[in-house]
Amino acid sequence: MWDAPGAAPGLAGGVGQKVGVNGAQARQVSAQGISRNLSSYGDDGFSRYLRNAFLSAAGYGREESSRPVVGITDLRSDYNPCHRQMGELLDNVKRGVLAAGGLPLVFPTASLGETFLNPTSMLYRNMLAMETEELVRAQPMDAVVMLGGCDKTVPAQLMAAAVCSVPVVIDVVGPMLTNTWRGQRLGACTDCRRFWAQYRAGDLTELEIDDVEGSLATTSGTCMVMGTASTMASLAEALGMMLPGGATPPSPTGERLRHGTATGRRAVELARVPLLPREVLTRPAFENALRVLSALGGSTNAVVHLLAVARRAGVRLELDDFDRVSRETPLLVDLKPSGDGYMEDFHRAGGVPVLLKVLEPVLDTSHVGVSGVPLGEQLDRIAAPASWQRVIRAWDDPVGNPGALAVLRGSLAPEGAVIKVSAASQNLLVHEGPAMVFDSPEEAARRLDDPDLDVTPDHVLVLRNAGPVGSGMPEAGSLPMPRKLAALGVRDMVRISDARMSGTSYGTVVLHCCPESAVGGPMALVRDGDRVRLDVPARRLDLLVDEEELASRSAAWQPPELPARGWRRLHAQTVLPASQGADLDFL
Ligand code: FES
Helix, strand or coil: CCCCCCCCCCCCCCCCCCCCHHHHHHCCCCCCHHHCCCCCCCCHHHHHHHHHHHHHHCCCCHHHHCCCEEEEEECCCCCCHHHCCHHHHHHHHHHHHHHCCCEEEEEECCCCCHHHCCCCCHHHHHHHHHHHHHHHHHCCCCEEEEEECCCCHHHHHHHHHHCCCCCEEEEECCECCCEEECCEEECCCHHHHHHHHHHHCCCCCHHHHHHHHCCCCCCCCECCCCCHHHHHHHHHHHHCCCCCCCCCCCCCCHHHHHHHHHHHHHHHHHHHCCCCHHHHCCHHHHHHHHHHHHHHCCCCHHHHHHHHHHHHHCCCCCHHHHHHHHHHCCECECECCCCCECHHHHHHCCHHHHHHHHHHHHCCCCCECCCCCEHHHHHHCCCCCCCCCCCECCCCCCCECCCCEEEEEECCEEEEEEEEHHHCCHHHCEEEEEEEEECCHHHHHHHHCCCCCCCCCCCEEEECCCCHHHHCCCCCCCCCCCHHHHCCCCCCCCEEECCCCCCCCCCCEEECCCCCHHHCCHHHHCCCCCEEEEECCCCEEEECCCHHHHHHHHHHCCCCCCCCCHHHHHHHHHECCHHHCCCECCC
């Protein structure tokens, strides 16, 4: 507990104050605030003296530097348009920290703009998690506000938080607002894919797709459907790592800024009376989060991310937990890509707190998150979904049946694969067809554009070498329809891969097949024309090739070369399977 709230005795300290007797007293303070994590010069008094000298150079007097320190992450980058309003949010968090008597100190970390990273932002999620963890450990702070937003940032921050020994509060930049194009409401990025599919099918001209391009993402903020960013923000709130109501206020609104101010204030309280992430990230917290994930029809990427966070938090969470909870929980939120609405609609309907109210009978309401108030007490103040809206549904009036997410096993994925049933075509959930195999997303893109490709709607498109080891697990699993079939009106086919897909995507797409092909899993052994059978109701995914033939193919298989150097090599050498969260094995 913080034992010297506010200014230390005799250290009112203002700009230009000299260090005298009182300064000597200040150098005796215990290892909290700015005296935490001292740089090592072999003399702690000297280290504190030097630190204060440099803080003075930054304009901080002794009154300020004796306050509880709240570190705040800054993920601004010109390479991340989703975070372009983060500066304003940072200012509000700082305002909250100052008003509560703390000292806010902002520090930058990697930004991870989803659409600007090659081959995929997922390759850098663990790097951001490690960077954030190390900077919290190395720098002086009594609590941390982690501000994120774009897809991989919140997962990385939750992973870092799970191993932090100071309180952490997550907050996000919030979703974008929607726009319209020719009278149609649209937003990033389910509609990005819908319009692109129309363009590939020849239903939109070059000029029209250019026009759509300028209309999809019109404000600051994250993709405004229930994609990965929205899913992970909602799950951070459900886990209790974000103050209630923080997942949904749109980025350009005052409500978003006010939530930031409240977050800053609360961080100072937590600095004084700590509640540590490992006390928040408990088994009940994950059970509650799985309920919310299922009710949202959230992104399949959340499976990998939650597994990684739980592993770091020391909570035993497995793929089968996702399937179990999903089977018991109906789809209750009507948002794209599983439904029709956008995040601003979810927000107006009450957001995550109202969804939690619907789920209350199946939640652990004794859980206490960073607000410090047990979930049950919070929900006593929340009303059931209002009758004027249809975005958040009552349990007995769902958008879809239980089972929005399914975990499959079988000879093609003995260690598991996932499918987002709520975004798949019902008529393809049981399907058998010949495989058409692609060794990379680039090969798939080239061949699927070939008007002479010998492909039928019955084919099962198989993409490999796209798992965590193979290529960092890009969102390439939602392969585009072959141009030839798209022109005939085919909008969905069974697609199978060891890749991920964007949370904004839809289709009958089986993902995260484990073990992945780059380590010699069954995906590596599939050949064109092999029969593949998908049976979602039976939770099966099978390669219908006899074992003797597969053993002979396995004996001839050669592993791909590792990346030559740097982070990519370290990642490929140490990354865990998707079924364990794809964290690095030494973290
Ligand atoms: Fe940043 Fe979608 S690209 S959240």
